Amino acid sequence: MAPNVAGLAETFPKLLVRNAHLYGSRPAMRHKDLGIWQTWTWSQVLNLVRAYAAGLHRLGVKRGETIAIVGGNRPKLYWSVMAAQMLGAIPVPVYADAVADELAYVLAHAEVRFAAVEDQEQVDKILSVTKSVPKLEMMFYDETRGLRDYDHSQLRSMDDVIEEGRKALADTAVADWLDKEIAAGKGSDPSIILYTSGTTGASKGVILTNERSIRAAADTVAFDKLTENDVALAYLPLAWVGDHYLNYAQGMVSGFCTACPESPDTAMADLREIGPSFYFAPPRTLELLLTRVMIRMEDAGFIKRKLFHYFVGVARRYGERILNGQPVPLIGRLLYGVGNLLVYGPLKNVLGFSRVRVAYTAGEAVGPDLFSFYRSIGLNLKQLYGQTEAFLYVTAQPDGEIYSDTVGPACPNVDIRISDNGEVQFKSPGMFSGYFKDDAKTAEVMTPDGYVKTGDAGFFDEKTGHLKIIDRTKDVGKLNDGTIFPPKYIENKLKFYPNIREAVALGDKRDFVTVMLNIDLTAVGSWAERNNVVYGSYQELAGHPLVYDMVEKHVAEVNRSLAEDKVMAGAQIRRFLILHKELDADDGELTRTQKVRRSFIAERYAPLIKALYDGSTDADISTEVTFEDGRKGTISARVKIRDMKNEPTPVLGKAA
Amino acid sequence: MRATGGPEAAVGDVLLSVENVSLSFGGVKAVSDVSFDIRKGEIRAIIGPNGAGKTSMLNVINGFYHPQHGRITFKGETRARMRPHEAAYGGIARTFQNVALFRGMTALDNIMAGRTLKMHTSFFWQLFRYGPAMREEVDHRHRVEEIIDFLKIQEIRRVPVGRLPYGLQKRVELGRALAMEPELLLLDEPMAGMNLEEKEDMSRFVLDVNDHYGTTIALIEHDMGVVMDLSDRVVVLDHGIKIADGTPDEVKRNQAVIDAYLGVAH
Numbered sequence: 001m002a003p004n005v006a007g008l009a010e011t012f013p014k015l016l017v018r019n020a021h022l023y024g025s026r027p028a029m030r031h032k033d034l035g036i037w038q039t040w041t042w043s044q045v046l047n048l049v050r051a052y053a054a055g056l057h058r059l060g061v062k063r064g065e066t067i068a069i070v071g072g073n074r075p076k077l078y079w080s081v082m083a084a085q086m087l088g089a090i091p092v093p094v095y096a097d098a099v100a101d102e103l104a105y106v107l108a109h110a111e112v113r114f115a116a117v118e119d120q121e122q123v124d125k126i127l128s129v130t131k132s133v134p135k136l137e138m139m140f141y142d143e144t145r146g147l148r149d150y151d152h153s154q155l156r157s158m159d160d161v162i163e164e165g166r167k168a169l170a171d172t173a174v175a176d177w178l179d180k181e182i183a184a185g186k187g188s189d190p191s192i193i194l195y196t197s198g199t200t201g202a203s204k205g206v207i208l209t210n211e212r213s214i215r216a217a218a219d220t221v222a223f224d225k226l227t228e229n230d231v232a233l234a235y236l237p238l239a240w241v242g243d244h245y246l247n248y249a250q251g252m253v254s255g256f257c258t259a260c261p262e263s264p265d266t267a268m269a270d271l272r273e274i275g276p277s278f279y280f281a282p283p284r285t286l287e288l289l290l291t292r293v294m295i296r297m298e299d300a301g302f303i304k305r306k307l308f309h310y311f312v313g314v315a316r317r318y319g320e321r322i323l324n325g326q327p328v329p330l331i332g333r334l335l336y337g338v339g340n341l342l343v344y345g346p347l348k349n350v351l352g353f354s355r356v357r358v359a360y361t362a363g364e365a366v367g368p369d370l371f372s373f374y375r376s377i378g379l380n381l382k383q384l385y386g387q388t389e390a391f392l393y394v395t396a397q398p399d400g401e402i403y404s405d406t407v408g409p410a411c412p413n414v415d416i417r418i419s420d421n422g423e424v425q426f427k428s429p430g431m432f433s434g435y436f437k438d439d440a441k442t443a444e445v446m447t448p449d450g451y452v453k454t455g456d457a458g459f460f461d462e463k464t465g466h467l468k469i470i471d472r473t474k475d476v477g478k479l480n481d482g483t484i485f486p487p488k489y490i491e492n493k494l495k496f497y498p499n500i501r502e503a504v505a506l507g508d509k510r511d512f513v514t515v516m517l518n519i520d521l522t523a524v525g526s527w528a529e530r531n532n533v534v535y536g537s538y539q540e541l542a543g544h545p546l547v548y549d550m551v552e553k554h555v556a557e558v559n560r561s562l563a564e565d566k567v568m569a570g571a572q573i574r575r576f577l578i579l580h581k582e583l584d585a586d587d588g589e590l591t592r593t594q595k596v597r598r599s600f601i602a603e604r605y606a607p608l609i610k611a612l613y614d615g616s617t618d619a620d621i622s623t624e625v626t627f628e629d630g631r632k633g634t635i636s637a638r639v640k641i642r643d644m645k646n647e648p649t650p651v652l653g654k655a656a
Numbered sequence: 657m658r659a660t661g662g663p664e665a666a667v668g669d670v671l672l673s674v675e676n677v678s679l680s681f682g683g684v685k686a687v688s689d690v691s692f693d694i695r696k697g698e699i700r701a702i703i704g705p706n707g708a709g710k711t712s713m714l715n716v717i718n719g720f721y722h723p724q725h726g727r728i729t730f731k732g733e734t735r736a737r738m739r740p741h742e743a744a745y746g747g748i749a750r751t752f753q754n755v756a757l758f759r760g761m762t763a764l765d766n767i768m769a770g771r772t773l774k775m776h777t778s779f780f781w782q783l784f785r786y787g788p789a790m791r792e793e794v795d796h797r798h799r800v801e802e803i804i805d806f807l808k809i810q811e812i813r814r815v816p817v818g819r820l821p822y823g824l825q826k827r828v829e830l831g832r833a834l835a836m837e838p839e840l841l842l843l844d845e846p847m848a849g850m851n852l853e854e855k856e857d858m859s860r861f862v863l864d865v866n867d868h869y870g871t872t873i874a875l876i877e878h879d880m881g882v883v884m885d886l887s888d889r890v891v892v893l894d895h896g897i898k899i900a901d902g903t904p905d906e907v908k909r910n911q912a913v914i915d916a917y918l919g920v921a922h
Contacts, residue, residue, distance in 0.1 A: 033805075034804075035797075035801045035810075036801075145868065146860075146867065148868075263811060269811070627852075
């Protein structure tokens with residue numbers, strides 16, 4: 001199978017026309033509706049998008065202006081992106097779960113006049129902030145439910161827009177005009193503006209162009225040999241660069257089929273039904289899946305449990321080497337074969353991984369055990385590294401060269417260098433053309449010779465030549481005694497335990513390291529059930545002495561593993577506490593992509609941090625929380641703090 | 657007050673009227689001499705303190721209890737005694753205060769059960785699930801899927817109801833009642849035992865049902881906030897006697913209601 005990169009067009013609308021020609025009767029998109037998978041072929045999609053574009057034009061959408069896309073992974077929203085691009089307008093996707101203020105900020109900053117939204121929820125949200133979005137003129141909605149009685153002077157159903165466009169296209173003059181519009185698009189035109197998740201303050205609009213997006217996607221399509229026969233499930237936020245790149249751009253370039261889940265909550269079941277061949281999951285999702293599997297195995301019968309653990313052990317010993325094509329003793333191969341029949345095969349089937357040919361993970365450092373678990377059961381999981389500014393495309397691991405602690409060598413045509421202060425900088429075909437309306441920020445991240453600063457500290461591994469990312473440059477700190485303190489490194493070690501959902505390590509410019517933890521309600525809840533621990537809420541469970549005992553054991557193990565490494569031995573965890581509430585993006589503690597926002601947390605939990613370092617055994621805290629509907633409330637609690645014994649730094653010759 | 661400017665469904669003629677109904681169990685008077693009506697397309701609430709006779713009233717309406725006195729007129733037909741299945745065929749569906757689902761069956765099957773009344777092919781065909789029975793089932797399944805989509809419970813379609821949290825069970829029960837395509841939907845404390853978020857979701861669904869399907873709804877509810885937000889008109893019962901009837905605002909200002917809820921100084 002040759003990857004589909006030949007005959008590339010320079011813009012997405014032209015690609016769509018090409019795909020309708022080349023793969024006209026192949027599926028382009030699937031969506032589960034009313035319990036049944038609906039399919040649209042590339043030629044159907046082209047016709048729909050043409051009608052949609054004509055409809056949008058009648059309503060006044062013009063070349064060069066922005067149009068917001070708000071909602072989940074639904075075909076009509078992807079078509080909204082395509083239709084906007086067809087007219088030369090620039091789609092601006094916004095996270096569906098953004099609260100009204102965040103939404104208002106992006107809509108106002110992007111100066112949108114039009115918004116394509118999913119349903120009543122999004123319409124209500126935008127209506128609640130119309131004052132701060134003065135330029136907004138009209139919304140198009142996908143799901144009609146509940147919207148019938150709304151004032152329709154500024155509202156249209158997408159179906160109506162498409163239908164009007166279809167009627168208009170019956171006139172050959174209009175059809176010709178649309179053909180000319182498609183032809184008028186240039187590769188250098190912006191194709192999309194993606195707002196960054198805002199790990200570092202207010203989000204910025206990253207402008208990507210048609211040509212560069214397509215070139216980047218074409219390189220990786222070739223790299224992973226993707227063809228029109230592949231299938232991907234689009235279940236990650238539409239507004240995230242990963243979805244736009246991996247599903248939208250790669251799908252357009254290779255002609256593969258993008259499947260949309262029935263609803264965000266059914267993604268796991270849909271994954272299993274669709275059986276994608278290309279799969280991406282952030283480490284968090286992989287973690288969640290593994291946690292769920294482990295919990296269910298704990299509840300399984302004795303024989304099944306033993307069988308599972310035995311063969312997972314076999315997989316750990318031989319699985320990765322078999323996947324990498326390395327020599328494995330015959331007995332290992334035999335055992336692995338039996339395991340595949342009894343455990344790995346069925347397990348992959350349940351997880352929906354049976355047909356996955358290429359799987360990627362990225363976004364955060366992945367725990368080595370987690371990573372090798374999936375690889376050992378035969379999932380070709382690889383890592384890539386990138387960021388929105390690069391159109392998620394800096395490094396990726398080629399088949400057969402997989403290491404859990406590297407992110408791979410530079411992608412084809414990407415130039416990477418490490419600056420003097422250890423920062424990774426790159427120059428790539430897919431790099432952004434600038435931040436929307438923010439030249440100052442653009443200048444800040446660009447070097448004079450045209451490289452983009454990533455803000456990540458990293459180095460090239462001497463043995464493999466792969467890039468290793470340690471942490472954000474500004475996050476790597478030092479303890480008062482000079483020991484290096486990379487918080488993420490410690491947090492990731494903790495987070496590998498299924499019971500620990502989130503960790504925040506502190507230690508920069510301090511005497512020792514402390515951590516604040518979130519327990520995983522699913523895992524610990526199931527443990528509590530089995531051990532007759534009664535609790536009424538997350539807060540109560542988190543404060544339970546037995547939970548503290550259990551977590552203390554995990555922290556002790558992490559300390560042991562830190563102590564093994566001479567450099568890190570000084571960064572062992574001295575004290576820890578379990579937070580009384582889960583860190584939440586709605587409260588601003590995590591970004592929309594679920595990354596910890598350190599500075600914000602440091603401020604918010606200042607009393608707890610003070611207590612961690614002044615020796616007290618507990619501390620009072622009261623925090624404001626935002627509910628899903630935007631109302632606010634307060635949670636107060638007294639949080640306990642535990643001291644940890646530290647392992648001595650290993651001395652040579654001493655037995656463990 | 658309604659969430660989005662005025663009543664959605666056209667409120668029209670009287671759909672059901674209760675006239676001078678009295679019901680007693682032995683010496684205990686559950687309902688005495690109560691009259692009110694329910695108009696087409698409205699959301700009608702029946703409220704009252706504990707033991708006011710609300711559920712008894714609902715049971716009278718759907719034919720589960722037979723009142724000793726009084727008349728009930730539904731769609732212009734007056735009946736002295738109506739049995740529950742007659743009520744069901746007539747277009748009255750209900751949910752229960754304590755969820756009454758088939759706990760071992762999936763959400764889908766439970767809602768499918770609500771379609772039983774609408775199935776017309778003979779037992780013979782259904783036994784073999786062949787020909788007309790197959791076509792009919794596909795058609796019913798489509799309707800059920802619409803309801804599943806409407807109530808946003810796609811992810812629990814195949815989950816046995818007994819394993820679901822309470823809030824979702826309530827939603828499945830609402831789905832089963834909707835599957836009957838009722839003209840009058842009786843909800844017995846749809847939000848009881850729910851947290852704030854679940855209550856808001858359920859309120860949304862009740863409003864949407866009224867709006868989308870044009871279903872007339874009579875609901876019993878304890879939570880005054882919910883009642884005042886949802887309903888067009890409210891009947892207040894206390895010790896089996898009707899003490900007030902009117903719009904939420906009128907009822908809120910009624911001295912008898914305030915006394916019944918807050919007590920009177922003696």
